[in-house]
Structure formats: C-alpha cells, structure tokens
Amino acid sequence: SQNIKNFSAQVSKAARLLKGNHRLALSGTPIENNSVELWSLFDFLMPGFLGDFHWFKNQFTTPIEKDKDKRKVKLLKKMIYPFILRRKKEEVEQELPEKIEIVSKLSMEEEQFKLYTDTADNYRKEFEEQIDEQNVGKSTTRIFEAMLRLRQICLFPRLVDQEYTRIPSAKFNYLTELLEDISSENHKVLIFSFFTRVLKIIRKHLDKKEIDYLYLDGSTTVGNREKMIHSFQQEDGAGIFLISLKAGGVALNLTAADYVIIFDPWWNPAVEAQAVDRTHRIGQTKKVFVYRMVMANSIEEKMLELQEQKKALVEDLITSDTRAFKDLSKADILDLFS
Secondary structure, eight states: OGGGOSTTSHHHHHHHHOOOSOOOOOOSOSOSSOTHHHHHHHHHHSTTTTOOHHHHIIIIIIIIIISOOHHHHHHHHHHHGGGOOOOOHHHHOTTOOOEEEEEEEEOOOHHHHHHHHHHHHHHHHHHHHHHHHSOTGGGHHHHHHHHHHHHHHHHOGGGTOGGGTTSOOHHHHHHHHHHHHHHHTTOOEEEEESOHHHHHHHHHHHHHTTOOOEEEOTTOOHHHHHHHHHHHHSTTSOSEEEEETTTTSSSOOOTTOOEEEESSOOSOHHHHHHHHTTTSSTTOOSOEEEEEEEETTSHHHHHHHHHHHHHHHHHTTTSOOOOSSTTOOHHHHHHHTO
C-alpha cells in the first residue's frame, strides 16, 4: 500500500478502480508524512468511509495536524480501530536480543561552529522578513535549502563549498575513533547517511587506512547488492558496510552486524527505524548498539526536539509522526535557525 499513499497519483486512481470482493492494505507505516495518506488507504479499502478528501481534510487533517485537537485524534482512532490489525516486531519475536540506543551529542570545532552560526544568523534574518511578506508555505523551498546547508555544515563544511575543506568535522573525528574501538573487538558495523557524498568521504578514509568495507547506494545493481549482503553476512567478510539511508530501506538482512551508526539524523523516524531493523531482526543473536550522532546546539538537535514533540500525537493514532516542519509557525521556523 506504500504505492497508493498519494491519493492523486495515477497508481492510486487505478487501484481504486479495481473490482474485488475483498480488499487488504499492508503497510509498516500507514502514516508516513501526513494523515491524508491514511485517508488514501481507506479510500481504496472502504470508499466513502472517511468521507471525501475535502471533508476529511476539514474534519481531521487540519484539526489534528495544525490545531493539535486531541478530541479529533480520539474520534478518528475510534473510527479506524476496528479495521486495523497491528503487530509490532516485539510481539512477533519476543526473544530478540537487547537493542541499546545511544544519542551521541557532539560539539562542533571552533571554526565549524563559527561558520554554522554565521550561516544560521543570515538565514534567520532573511526569513524574519520573507515570512512576514509571504508565509511559511511560500517560503518552503528556501527553508528546505537553508536546512540542507546547515545540515551539511554539521557533517562536513566542505559539502557547502570546497573553500571550507580545511575546516575539521567534529562528527568525522568522533566516527574514526568509534570505528577503531569497534573494529579492535571484531564487531561488524553498519554506517548510514542520507548523503552519498558523506559516504564517499568516509569511503576515501577507509581506503587510505586499507580497511575492508562494502558500499551500497541507490546506483548499486540488484546483483551486486545481493553479493554484498552475502559477503557481509560471512564471518570473514568485511566488517564495515556503508549504506545510503534511502537505499537501505528494504530487502536487507544484515544480522551479522551488532553496531549501527546513524551519521546524520533524518527527520523521519520511520526511515531510521527501518535502517536499524536491517540488523535488529529475526536471526539476530547479539546485543545491538545503535549510535545516533547529533551536533549539539544545531538544527539537528532542534529538529529532533520538534520530532519528539510531534511524535506523541500521531503515535496515539497509529504510528510515529514524520513531518519535518509543515504547519509550523513563524516562531518555530526562526527557532530552527537560532
């Protein structure tokens, strides 16, 4: 049902035209970006049950996501509850070994922090004026661009401009130390990043140190993907697997790993959870350690705080909230760049 969450997509329209006596939708994340995705699934399953799109948006989407109306949350949950069968991983496999999650909050190097604060101040001043003249919605593209730049500075300043190549990365320094500790005890580790450029920088470092590793991103062919998975699962296979966060979401069984490093946090906790579940799944026999590397006093930390505030609302409904900054106020937006 992942393919029919967008109600206006051609595949969704085609699915709704199918004839059948019974309909079933299977999803790990029935709400991934907003509650309209849930409406789209039910419009396929039980047409008209949640009204038409405009009625649902007025009755539930706006009150729940914008006004934080808990009464509407309870009402919608009550309506859909009889038609949802939910099984959590913990219920299916109760003998899974422990998963220990560690948020490593790191401080930027002096030069890195100065570049970050100068850049954030410039964006903040820009948005103070722009959002007054337009609104948050019309500034979305520019806000995304600003968030991307600040995230890149948190990782490697050189991602923003090659002139910053000499500015050190606190995250990278921490990563190299962590890898030394992990590899010295013969553990296996998955390293996830949203940015392929980040993975290639780490890859270059491993090449220089003559450390064996595997690398997977969206350009990896199915055949090579399967070979690498098989190789990593072998006891004598490479101990490090670099994986693009978006490419590592499905069809990866990597239970040989007992360490997972999320190099840069993603706004969608479901995507991160999928990454961790590549190793913490049926077949895993070892305790799994998950490190999330977050730069303190940065947009990474602020977005995680916002994510936690919003997560509880949709968790009450079905699953975790994954919206990044839609429907935030001007004050919320400016706080990201403070």
